[in-house]
Amino acid sequence: MSILFAALSGLVFGLGLILSGMANPAKVTGFLDLAGLWDPSLALVMGGAIAVALPLFRLARKRTQAVTGDPFQWPRKTHIDKPLLLGALIFGAGWGLAGICPGPALVLVGAGIPQGIAFTVAMLAGMSLYELFAHRITRT
């Protein structure tokens, strides 16, 4: 059952990315371009997402386990540390360069866009760089 829920969640997530415009890199850079012609749409994407997700997470707080009976995997880290800040900084630079973050990258792969596939391969290579070197910083 949980596998079906996960697939459905991914599907709805992807449809949301397409409908909202997040899957269009030019729209994302249009949002990040404060000094030029600024398209504020993506602020509403985040607003809409939080407006729906926030009450669902509040509901989860009141429960002892997820609907499937699995335990809630609440993120354990709460402190603001150097890996968080450095990682967010590196991610922000990459996001600004291409206008693509991990979710939309996978939607672009599904849509068969060659540049999206190239970006995703590079992204997975970046993740393996972390596994090879950088995780020593986070786990010490």
Place this chain on the structure above:
Amino acid sequence: MTIDWLHFSPWSALAGGALIGLAAGGLFLLNGRIAGISGILGGMFFNKPERTNTWRWAFVAGLILAPWLWRGFGVLPGIQINASSVLLVIAGLLVGLGTRLGSGCTSGHGVCGLSRLSARSLVATLVFMAVGFVTVWLFQHGLH
């Protein structure tokens, strides 16, 4: 600052955002898992083999199939990529490394983290958005 009224799409942005929130909140309520794409991908490829990864593959499959389902009912909205191939590869490397080091991306920190009212995710979101603004400014206006 000039608002780009021509491309401003408040209703599809809100509705699409609501779907994203439903998917993220729903995955947590149903399965107890955070819908953070970079974390899911990291787990899929780099977790120890004994950890359960099937749900991650299912989630990613859903995400990849979304444009297929969309095309079953209509035409995909326009997709335009302005970055050159070299820039795309550099950007991909940075996004992969940065999201794993910072334990999250737009979905994990920006949607799930902010919805959980996590201070750590708020800081991460403010940092990557601020750096995104600065990067676009540098490339669109600053370096010319």
